[in-house]
Amino acid sequence: DIQMTQSPSTLSASVGDRVTITCRVSQSISSWLAWYQQKPGKAPKLLIYKVSILQSGVPSRFSGSGSGTEFTLTISSLQPDDFATYYCQQLNSDSWTFGQGTKVEIK
Amino acid sequence: QVQLVQSGAEVQKPGASVKVSCKASGYTFTAYYIHWVRQAPGQGLEWMGRINPNTGGTDFAQKFQGRVTMARDTSVSAVNMELSRLRSDDTAVYYCARQGVDCSGVTCYPDYWGQGTLVTVSS
Numbered sequence: 001d002i003q004m005t006q007s008p009s010t011l012s013a014s015v016g017d018r019v020t021i022t023c024r025v026s027q028s029i030s031s032w033l034a035w036y037q038q039k040p041g042k043a044p045k046l047l048i049y050k051v052s053i054l055q056s057g058v059p060s061r062f063s064g065s066g067s068g069t070e071f072t073l074t075i076s077s078l079q080p081d082d083f084a085t086y087y088c089q090q091l092n093s094d095s096w097t098f099g100q101g102t103k104v105e106i107k
Numbered sequence: 108q109v110q111l112v113q114s115g116a117e118v119q120k121p122g123a124s125v126k127v128s129c130k131a132s133g134y135t136f137t138a139y140y141i142h143w144v145r146q147a148p149g150q151g152l153e154w155m156g157r158i159n160p161n162t163g164g165t166d167f168a169q170k171f172q173g174r175v176t177m178a179r180d181t182s183v184s185a186v187n188m189e190l191s192r193l194r195s196d197d198t199a200v201y202y203c204a205r206q207g208v209d210c211s212g213v214t215c216y217p218d219y220w221g222q223g224t225l226v227t228v229s230s
Contacts, residue, residue, distance in 0.1 A: 001169075034216050043202055043220035044152065049213055056213075087152055091206075091216065094166050096142065096154040 002026055002090055006099030012107040019075040021102045023088035028068045032092040035064055035073045038101075039084045047086075048073065078104070109133040111141075111203050111221035118227045124191040127224045129203035136184040137161040139205040142217060143177065143188045147199040155201075158186055159208060193228045200225050 003026035013019050023033070031051045036044035046055045048064040051071060061076045075082055083106055088099040114128040129141055143155040156167035158177040165177050176189045190197060203221040207214030 043204075043223055046213075046216060046218050049216040049218075053213070055218065089152075094157075095168060096144070098144075098152040098154070101151045 001095070002029065002093060002097050004088060004090060004097050004099040006088055006102055008102060009100060010103045010105060012105045013078050014107045015078055015080060017078045017107075019078050019082075019104060021073045021086055021088075023066075023071045023073075023099050025069045025071070025090055029090045029092035031067075032090055033064075033066070033071050034089045034091065035062075036087045036089065037082075037084045038087065044087060075104075109205075109219045111205065111219055113201075113203060113221040113224045116225040116227070118229065119193050120230055121193055121195060121228055123193050123228075124189055125193060125226050126187050126189045127201050127203075127226065128185055128187050129221050130183065130185040131205065132184060134205075136179075136181060138209070139207050139214075141177075141179070141186040142204045142206060143175075144202045144204060145199040146202070146223075147196070150199075153199075155188070157206070160184075160186065161208065190226075193226075195228050198226065198228045 005024045007022050033051050035048040038044045047058050052064040063074045065072050085101045085103045087101050090097050110132045112130045117125050119125045137160045140157045142157040145153050158165045160179040179186045200223040202223050204217035206217050
């Protein structure tokens with residue numbers, strides 16, 4: 001099974017900060033990586049797919065990068081609506097795996 | 108517009124089974140896998156398996172093999188997921204999500220999710 005290691009698990013930041021979340025994968029997954037935002041009581045929301053493509057309607061302050069086994073989600077200037085939990089996901093195989101999640105909290 | 112609408116919350120006793128439904132609308136039902144993902148209270152996302160609504164073929168996470176079944180009803184564009192021999196650690200919100208079968212671009216990714224169904228297992 002493909003393992004995902006996401007870090008940090010919690011991140012305290014202020015509005016306007018640049019925030020980076022990392023996802024490491026146990027084997028190469030080509031470009032089959034997505035990022036989600038989840039708020040309490042809600043379903044995950046697709047932010048980025050195929051490593052770096054912004055889903056329609058997602059603000060341009062979100063960006064994704066990486067290749068092979070290491071991937072990054074960056075929020076260039078944190079906004080109040082961005083305080084949430086973020087997950088990476090691999091879809092390289094017929095089964096999915098998610099990272100453990102990163103909770104972005106207000107500092 | 109694309110919608111995945113799930114059935115309501117359930118409370119079941121340990122050892123029982125639960126069936127959660129996911130009704131699709133706004134797209135060609137047979138062109139997208141339906142996946143099931145669960146989230147225990149305060150925990151992360153866990154993939155359970157998927158069904159191809161066109162063929163009925165299924166794939167399950169090893170953890171759930173033998174305990175989960177998925178079936179589709181193409182007449183009403185719905186998928187049912189049944190989990191048996193419930194334990195207290197099956198208490199979770201269960202989500203369905205779609206993914207294109209012969210996909211390109213964003214359709215290869217779960218762009219639409221159901222609203223979630225809370226299943227509580229308690230004696």
